[in-house]
Amino acid sequence: MGNKQSKSSKEKQQKGGKQSVNAKPTQSNQGLQGKRRSDSLYLSLVLKGMVEIPNHVWEFTELQRLNLSQNRIYVLPPALGKLDHIAVLNLCGNRLTYLPKEIGRLRNLKVLFANMNLLTEVPGELSLCGKLEVLSLSHNLISELPLSLNDLNFLRKLNLGNNHIVHIPVCVFSMKSLDFLDVGSNRIENIAETIQHLEHLQIFIVEHNNIHNLPKTLCSVTALELLNVDHNCIHTLPNELYLLSRLPRIAKNPIEKGLHVIHNPLVRPLPEILEGGLEVLFNYLKDKNEKN
Numbered sequence: 052m053g054n055k056q057s058k059s060s061k062e063k064q065q066k067g068g069k070q071s072v073n074a075k076p077t078q079s080n081q082g083l084q085g086k087r088r089s090d091s092l093y094l095s096l097v098l099k100g101m102v103e104i105p106n107h108v109w110e111f112t113e114l115q116r117l118n119l120s121q122n123r124i125y126v127l128p129p130a131l132g133k134l135d136h137i138a139v140l141n142l143c144g145n146r147l148t149y150l151p152k153e154i155g156r157l158r159n160l161k162v163l164f165a166n167m168n169l170l171t172e173v174p175g176e177l178s179l180c181g182k183l184e185v186l187s188l189s190h191n192l193i194s195e196l197p198l199s200l201n202d203l204n205f206l207r208k209l210n211l212g213n214n215h216i217v218h219i220p221v222c223v224f225s226m227k228s229l230d231f232l233d234v235g236s237n238r239i240e241n242i243a244e245t246i247q248h249l250e251h252l253q254i255f256i257v258e259h260n261n262i263h264n265l266p267k268t269l270c271s272v273t274a275l276e277l278l279n280v281d282h283n284c285i286h287t288l289p290n291e292l293y294l295l296s297r298l299p300r301i302a303k304n305p306i307e308k309g310l311h312v313i314h315n316p317l318v319r320p321l322p323e324i325l326e327g328g329l330e331v332l333f334n335y336l337k338d339k340n341e342k343n
Contacts, residue, residue, distance in 0.1 A: 092136075097121050109133050120144050120164070132156035143167050143187070155179035166190050166210065175199040189213050189233065201225035212236050212256065224248045235259050235279065247271040253297075258282050258311065270294045277302070279311035286318050290340035293333035301329050 093116040094108065101122040108117070109130040117134065120143040127142070132153030139162040147168040154160075155176030163180070166189040173188065175197040183203050189212040196211075201222040208231040209223065216237040223232065224245040231254045239260040247268035254277040262283040269278075270291035278298060295310075302309030310332075313325055324335050 092116070094118070104128070106130075112136065115139070115159075117141070127151050127154075129153045135159065138162065138182075140164070150174050150177070152176040158182065161185065163187070173197060173200070178202040181205070184208070186210070196220035196222050198222050204228060207231065209233070219243060219246075227251070230254065230274075232256070242266055242269060244268040250274065253277070255279070265289055265292075267291050273297065277308045277311075279305075281311040281314040283315055285312070285315040288312070288317075288321065288332075288336065290336045290343065293337045293340070298329060301325055301332070 092111065092114050094111060094114055095118040096104075096108075097118050098121045101119075101124055104119065104124060104127070112133055113136055114134050115136050116139040117137055118141040120141045122145050124142075124145040124147060127147065127150060129151055131151055135156055136159055137157050138159050140157070140160060141164045143164045144167045147165065147170060149170065150165065150173065152174045153176075154174060155178070157180055159182060160180040161182050162185040163183065164187045166187040168191055170188065170191040170193055172193065173196055177183075178197070178199040178201075181202065182205060184205055185208045186203075186206060187210040189210045191214050193211065193214040194216055198221060200220075203226055205228055206226050207228050209226065209229060210231075210233045212233045213236040216234060216239060219234055219239060219242065223229070224243065225248070227248065228251060229249050230251050232249070232252060233256040235256045236259040239257065239262060241262060242257065242265065244266045245268070246266060249272060251274055252272050253274050255272070255275060256277070256279045258279045258281040260283050262280065262285060265280065265285065265288065267289045270289055271294070273294060274297065275295050276297045276299070278295065279302075298308075298310045300307075300309040301313065302311045303313070305311070310329060313322075317325070324332050
């Protein structure tokens, strides 16, 4: 697109509330096109084989949804901060090694997918995205999160699966609105007792780690409907586990709600008791707890 065309497109967008972004493909912006979706400006550049983001993208300052997934993008320029109306940003499946600090200017951001990249860290400025509700950082090289992310008071869903995490980041336990937390397939050795602060947590996935014990305080998170601790090194279960009354069953299907625990080196008689189902397990643990 030439400069006049670009300017014209932008003017139409600003003057007409119903005008959508629609740029004709050229060598510089092949496949660059936008449209209205659910009354928000939406731009998709999925599977374009891009190494860099076309400069024209940063002209669409009214964008509310931007999908750059499944490309070969290795860097996000500081110009990202111009898109301060963005609510949904999808960066999944690229080659990003870091996120620019300018991401903190996206004060309307509610959903960020940065999974399946090469991220080793997350900028503290992300904490300035105070409206963030969904954050996916799975399948990266992250070992820690900045403490400042404890300011993400509205974050409901956090996916940190398939990273290099040894300890669940401290900031996570301050995210009081979390109802979904996935830290599976990491190197986690224990679950901190402060897990009890996540009182709204409904889904907790911590499978494929190096956990030996479950803290008693986990049993205080009574909103749990799915607890997946499969493929760890767990030998015993806390007697108070029966307090998790919203767990519907002993689950075997990975996406099934319930307690996922059978793939652990549990000591006898737990394996045999689990075969009887969740009610049998809970009665056994409750009886043990009362005797103690």
